[in-house]
Amino acid sequence: MLDPSTIITFCSASILLALAPGPDNIFVLTQSAVHGKAAGIVTTLGLLTGVLVHTCAVALGIAAVFQTSETAFSILKVIGAGYLFFLAWQAFRAKGQPIPSGREGRIKLRKLYVRGIIMNVTNPKVSIFFLAFLPQFADPSRGSMILQFLALGGLFILSGAAVFFAVSLLAGTLGQWLNRSPRAQSVLNRIAGVVFVGLALKIATAHH
Template sequence: MFDFSTLLTFTAVVIGLFLVPGPAVLLTAARTVQNGRKAGVITGLGLATGDLIHTIFAAVGLSAILMTSASAFNMVKWAGAFYLFYMGIRAVFAKASQTEMAKASAASAGRIYRQAILAEVLNPKTALFFLAFLPQFVDPARGASIFQFMTLGLIFVLLGVVYTTLIALAIEPISERIKRISWLNRGGGNKVIGVIYIGLGVKIAFQGR
């Protein structure tokens, strides 16, 4: 069982990490601008689900494979990069009509959720982060390590949901003003979102272990 000071330290470190903008912030902000607050919140839930999957992988040792196997790391890395490229290219070349904009705003919640999960799961750096970060707070003397991994992972996930939800709520008023800009309504908005996705794909493609 964790003592209060350990949990407090872990929570403080996680909040500190969240204050440094990363892919989760960009994906949540992009979805909020493109599809609204609900989509931003759902994206955050998808990212959190991806983090939970990484927690499970780290708990059972699967993430260690990515750390020790260059081929496994590169396979996951390129899968994640190509997926983000695909999402970005689709957005860049999306039709600019108002009908298409309406369809984008009505994007399926399930599809948004699945896309966020895939984007997070296919980021090998996230897997290595969980494998390197969580063990620092795990002490075999406190009991089963897998239980400690899952507890820490759930805390991280819950804090992540709160964080991305706040981002979506903060971005929405700005996104409403952005959507009034005629250039964005003519397809510029999709291009901006597409560039963000492609940029994240490039970031993953060039990251090393």
């Protein structure tokens, strides 16, 4: 299995990657600011579930299909970009209102969890990134490559969770302050819509 030096190096690299501005942490920040801390945490859990899917795909060799097939890459890219444009449309139409609680709030959180999964899984760049990133820290002489990939994926999830949860708490605090003003929340929704459009264009223009 993995040796301690590999684990330390991999976790350090993973934390730095999570801190670097990118679609995932911007997505978490936006959801936290608009819907609150819990929303950011749940969205993070959805994104990390997507990371688990990508990890399993690499371990089983499925991700190689998206690296070699232009058609598969394009299909997933269109799905991901289309979903983000849909979220942008919803954000632009949203009106300023208090963050829901109780049963309505739980439904909202479930939707955000699914949103996080879709956001991550439908980004073909993530799959190809994992295909290139994980093997650098795996060693065939140390046992099963599949188990090593799964272990590395688990470490990446823990590292990303630490960063994204911190982002959720900080942005959620800002969101609580903004939620006192329907006008401020409307502005924040428009900003979220612009962010979604930007993320959608980023995915739509990604090259194989």
